[in-house]
Amino acid sequence: MRMTRFVVKTLREAPSEAETPSHRLLLRAGLVVPLAAGLYCFTPFGWRVARRMEAIIREEMDRSGALEVHLPALQPIELWQQSGRDRAFGPVLFRLQDRRERWFALGPTHEEVVSFLAARHIQSYRDLPFTLYQIQTKFRDEIRPRGGLIRLREFIMMDAYSFDADWEGLDRSYEAAFQAYLRIFARAGIPVIAVEADSGAIGGKDSQEFMYLTEVGEDTILRCERCGYAANAEKADFRRPPPIPGEPRPLEKVATPGASTIAELAAFLGIEPRATCKAVFYEVDGRPVFVAIRGDLDVNEVKLKNTLKAKDLAPMGEEAVRRAGLVAGYASAIGLPAGILVVADESVVDAPNLVAGANEPGFHLLNTNYGRDWRADIVADIALARAGDGCPRCEGTLETRRGIEMGHVFKLGTVYAESMDVRYLDERGDQRPVVMGCYGIGLERMIAACIEANHDEDGIIWPPDVTPFDAHIVVLNADRPEVADTLAALEASFAAAGLDPLVDDRDESAGIKFKDADLLGIPVRLTVSPRALQQGGVEVRRRRTGETRIVPAAEAVQAVRTILEEESGAVGAARTLAS
């Protein structure tokens, strides 16, 4: 491809809106241009990268035995009502009406539609198992799009769905998808770790996320160096510090003026936060919920939401607190107004003599004891794991890292089979629900993470499987006959070898061309110039290391191939290091 005929434009300075390295480079190298919040146009250069990412995904999914399909993005709302997910997704679901005023949704994911399709095919256990996948646009009216291609309102997702007769079959399908994902991310040059995850709005049982660890990530991951345990913070278990032991003592009311936070209370009384009971108020699906947890711990809102099987959960606003008759800063479950659901974390049940609020401004109660003084409607693990907490699997300590969720695999089980009525007849002729799994990868996110993981101060460094061109040929003094002849010969040999180079034939200075080559990130650069020819050929430069050498023009193709192969090895090594 001749650059003068290719629609690319690079920017010397990144637009001020871009802060993360990938966002800046995406805009500077001209891969995408923003249209509106969470919406981007892909340029010819950017789309080539996207297509290569797609190719990696397609090859590895095909290799795993999955079958590609294409499902409508536009879907009748009834389908979403049937699964109950029109409410689960709520405002995230884009809705629109057709000319007959019938309601549709723009698919944020495709479990319902693929269930519909699968149900048309599945009659007998002999029809199972199989896995379907597609690479298609999804729509989500996200609360806050961000980070360039990290969080979009319209994005391309590879979503796969497995259908098995039983849970053992699902385990095998899940494992096949898991292995395919590892190959996909390795080839894309994205180091990932698999972490235990919450299944969120998708529903289902086991679930793991593939995380690319980076400071610019939006998820928090807890990890134990010692045993390798890793989990999303919203899911993570941990060993709670033990309670302070003691025999129950009599309840006692004390004045604690101005001590409305755990820190103030502990300081005022000269005790550890661990000896107090923290009260947190939530509004859950419109109803007030009182949460009690030991003072040294925080509430994990995802765990709480799951415990309550709630659709909507938010900290209670000041107005709602007053309306519910709660006393912020001095509340406890002892003497709480009626009609409020009380949820307790496991940590308060076996901790004796906790200091808790007296439900009266400026006063607390000493020596409150669960069972003797109060009881919760629900007792559950609703505590948030934090850096420094004990690992749930070994004696190690958890640390936190930030990460971007690149992919997610779920064991759905029979949830959708039940709601969408996907059943089969087993060997005995009994009707049973199909056991499903689902698996997703965000394509734009892969591009963003690939750049995050593969760049330097000069620009992008594409992994060989992702690069939009096989080589970047810079031509200097193209008007000299020997240069023009060499370029023509080079282009012919590349074409014969089936390689696709980007040729910078622009009338620009050498400096601009070299800078642009570094920014655009094609792994090998060839320079055709009078100087190189004098030295016996063309200059070959490896983008990642900057090393250069002169090779005869006739050997250029082989030199490019060698570097691309070696770069594949380098990408693999980087992955091993990080995982």
Added chain:
RNA sequence: CGGGGUGUAGCUCAGCCUGGUAGAGCACACGGUUUGGGGCCGUGGGGUCCCCGGUUCGAAUCCGGGCACCCCGACCA
């Protein structure tokens, strides 16, 4: 939705406080020069100063109200 920030040329920004002909660098067009790391000289084109309203003889600038975009928290690939 809450908190913070920003809207002036394609991009980065100055001008605003203290109202009076809208600017610079980069990019773009043309001419010349140069040709191994964003080179140099000259000429030129390009603006609803985010929008609406108010104050004023006069508003990019002051006041009010909107909107958009970015960042931090609740949602997810």
